[in-house]
Amino acid sequence: MSGTGGAPADGGGTSPLPVDTLDMWGATAGLPEQVADAVGASAGLAGLPGRDRVENVVVLGMGGSGIAGDVLAATAAPFMAVPVSVVKGYQPPDFVGSGSLVFALSFSGNTEETLEAAGLAYEAGAALVVVSGGGELARLAEEWRVPVIPVPTGIPQPRAALGAMSVPPIVVLEEIGLFPGAGHWVAQAVEQLKRRRDELVRPKSVAEDLARRIGRTIPLVHSSEALGAAAALRWKAQINENAKSPAFFAVYPELCHNEVAGWGQHGDVTRQVISLVNLRHDAEHPQVARRFELVADVLREVVAGIIEVRAAGEGDLAQLLDLALIGDFVSLHLAAREEIDPGPIPVLDDIKRRLHES
Numbered sequence: 001m002s003g004t005g006g007a008p009a010d011g012g013g014t015s016p017l018p019v020d021t022l023d024m025w026g027a028t029a030g031l032p033e034q035v036a037d038a039v040g041a042s043a044g045l046a047g048l049p050g051r052d053r054v055e056n057v058v059v060l061g062m063g064g065s066g067i068a069g070d071v072l073a074a075t076a077a078p079f080m081a082v083p084v085s086v087v088k089g090y091q092p093p094d095f096v097g098s099g100s101l102v103f104a105l106s107f108s109g110n111t112e113e114t115l116e117a118a119g120l121a122y123e124a125g126a127a128l129v130v131v132s133g134g135g136e137l138a139r140l141a142e143e144w145r146v147p148v149i150p151v152p153t154g155i156p157q158p159r160a161a162l163g164a165m166s167v168p169p170i171v172v173l174e175e176i177g178l179f180p181g182a183g184h185w186v187a188q189a190v191e192q193l194k195r196r197r198d199e200l201v202r203p204k205s206v207a208e209d210l211a212r213r214i215g216r217t218i219p220l221v222h223s224s225e226a227l228g229a230a231a232a233l234r235w236k237a238q239i240n241e242n243a244k245s246p247a248f249f250a251v252y253p254e255l256c257h258n259e260v261a262g263w264g265q266h267g268d269v270t271r272q273v274i275s276l277v278n279l280r281h282d283a284e285h286p287q288v289a290r291r292f293e294l295v296a297d298v299l300r301e302v303v304a305g306i307i308e309v310r311a312a313g314e315g316d317l318a319q320l321l322d323l324a325l326i327g328d329f330v331s332l333h334l335a336a337r338e339e340i341d342p343g344p345i346p347v348l349d350d351i352k353r354r355l356h357e358s
């Protein structure tokens with residue numbers, strides 16, 4: 001389905017959700033097509049800075065838009081000759097200036113943190129590229145005469161726009177010569193996402209089984225490297241928003257320097273309420289792989305269960321998005337188990353409304 005970011009032509013299988021007012025199941029199943037469509041929407045953009053001008057790259061965004069910055073930092077930054085920073089807040093770094101390429105990402109175009117940070121970056125002389133579904137950010141982009149990549153209509157929530165938000169910066173970086181070969185890795189990601197999607201929309205999928213194993217426990221998601229950190233954050237956020245459930249994450253090797261010590265007490269409580277989910281991928285350092293084993297030995301008696309999920313696909317982008325898609329479907333199955341509508345997020349909307357009233 002071109003241009004909508006919704007479900008694939010086959011309808012994404014039969015949804016198990018008893019209530020899904022925004023069709024989050026269909027939007028999730030449409031991720032492969034959404035990624036492919038985003039390539040065409042981002043190509044040939046006018047007004048981009050020359051490669052020689054760019055000294056650093058900064059990505060501004062929050063929530064379902066901000067995760068795109070984490071994807072970029074995990075998959076593009078290791079191959080780039082300039083540093084990449086991700087900002088989830090009101091203020092860009094002080095180094096932002098005429099040598100900066102700043103991506104301002106906002107699904108709605110009205111995210112107050114991103115609007116303020118983008119304004120400051122523009123005033124500092126940075127080259128801006130906006131990815132937005134409209135709103136005030138799109139209006140400002142027109143006023144500033146900076147390139148805009150529109151988010152397709154029909155995507156129900158920012159968190160369902162992972163491809164539409166993540167792929168444009170990658171394509172832009174390839175076009176200006178900062179991330180050569182990006183198109184190949186995006187194509188590999190699309191192929192893996194199609195394979196994984198076709199598995200996950202079927203009854204008795206791995207995502208359904210993982211949701212059953214997690215049940216009503218609180219997931220603690222562990223992974224490693226920037227790739228795994230982005231995937232683990234995605235799992236946490238999707239479970240928070242889709243299943244309306246607590247979830248937490250931590251990253252190797254750092255968690256071996258603090259978090260593991262915190263399991264020395266309260267095992268009688270934690271083994272009833274926490275499940276450990278390990279997200280594994282091919283980019284792990286050999287010592288990190290060993291750490292997974294050692295930590296499992298420590299935690300086996302103090303958590304409800306240890307679950308392992310392994311990424312598939314060629315390249316970091318394919319493996320990151322593969323893990324993300326599995327987690328997205330797990331969160332939907334968790335919602336289904338509790339008969340929760342995954343789409344609306346009234347508590348977040350209420351906080352935004354109250355902020356604007358103050």
